[in-house]
Amino acid sequence: AQSVTQPDIHITVSEGASLELRCNYSYGATPYLFWYVQSPGQGLQLLLKYFSGDTLVQGIKGFEAEFKRSQSSFNLRKPSVHWSDAAEYFCAGSTGGFKTIFGAGTRLFVKA
Amino acid sequence: EAGVAQSPRYKIIEKRQSVAFWCNPISGHATLYWYQQILGQGPKLLIQFQNNGVVDDSQLPKDRFSAERLKGVDSTLKIQPAKLEDSAVYLCASSDRVAGGRDTQYFGPGTRLTVL
Numbered sequence: 758a759q760s761v762t763q764p765d766i767h768i769t770v771s772e773g774a775s776l777e778l779r780c781n782y783s784y785g786a787t788p789y790l791f792w793y794v795q796s797p798g799q800g801l802q803l804l805l806k807y808f809s810g811d812t813l814v815q816g817i818k819g820f821e822a823e824f825k826r827s828q829s830s831f832n833l834r835k836p837s838v839h840w841s842d843a844a845e846y847f848c849a850g851s852t853g854g855f856k857t858i859f860g861a862g863t864r865l866f867v868k869a
Numbered sequence: 870e871a872g873v874a875q876s877p878r879y880k881i882i883e884k885r886q887s888v889a890f891w892c893n894p895i896s897g898h899a900t901l902y903w904y905q906q907i908l909g910q911g912p913k914l915l916i917q918f919q920n921n922g923v924v925d926d927s928q929l930p931k932d933r934f935s936a937e938r939l940k941g942v943d944s945t946l947k948i949q950p951a952k953l954e955d956s957a958v959y960l961c962a963s964s965d966r967v968a969g970g971r972d973t974q975y976f977g978p979g980t981r982l983t984v985l
Binding site for chain 1: 909911913917973974976977978
């Protein structure tokens with residue numbers, strides 16, 4: 758069955774430190790991959806997406822993600838975290854069947 | 870450009886009551902989605918419309934949930950009767966649909982439903 762897994766329920770990083778959020782997928786073929794961010798009481802905002810081509814994808818707010826086929830991963834990174842990055846992050850995948858499957862999310866806490 | 874609008878933002882009802890949510894997608898977006906997001910989980914697709922036709926409603930509990938999208942624009946999602954396990958945030962999203970699953974979905978703020 759198709760699935761998207763985010764192994765970390767929550768992560769705490771210090772402000773200014775680097776960040777990596779993990780995402781693994783299980784699909785028959787390479788899916789289209791997305792990262793969304795959700796602040797409390799808000800909807801989801803798209804950070805970046807991967808369809809094909811360059812495996813390092815740049816997004817908004819200084820985020821980037823790297824697609825690694827050999828590891829079935831699409832990890833999200835940011836070199837220096839700001840307090841305003843505290844939120845919940847969702848990885849998602851879709852295929853030609855169109856249905857988007859979301860991971861369970863990783864909540865990011867930022868400490869001063 | 871205005872985003873996806875949803876109302877109400879919050880709703881509290883008792884079990885066995887009915888409730889309806891409204892969504893207005895981004896102008897010109899042909900595809901509209903309703904998701905259910907239970908606390909601590911990622912969004913789960915309930916139903917997907919392409920214009921005013923249903924593309925996928927395989928995960929919609931049809932004995933109590935219904936949705937319509939009249940004239941291919943606004944949409945309503947109804948629950949009747951509500952159960953305790955329906956407590957969740959209901960998210961609406963829309964996209965201008967690029968064929969093959971490459972569509973970028975834009976989400977509204979959601980409606981938080983509490984069933985007592």
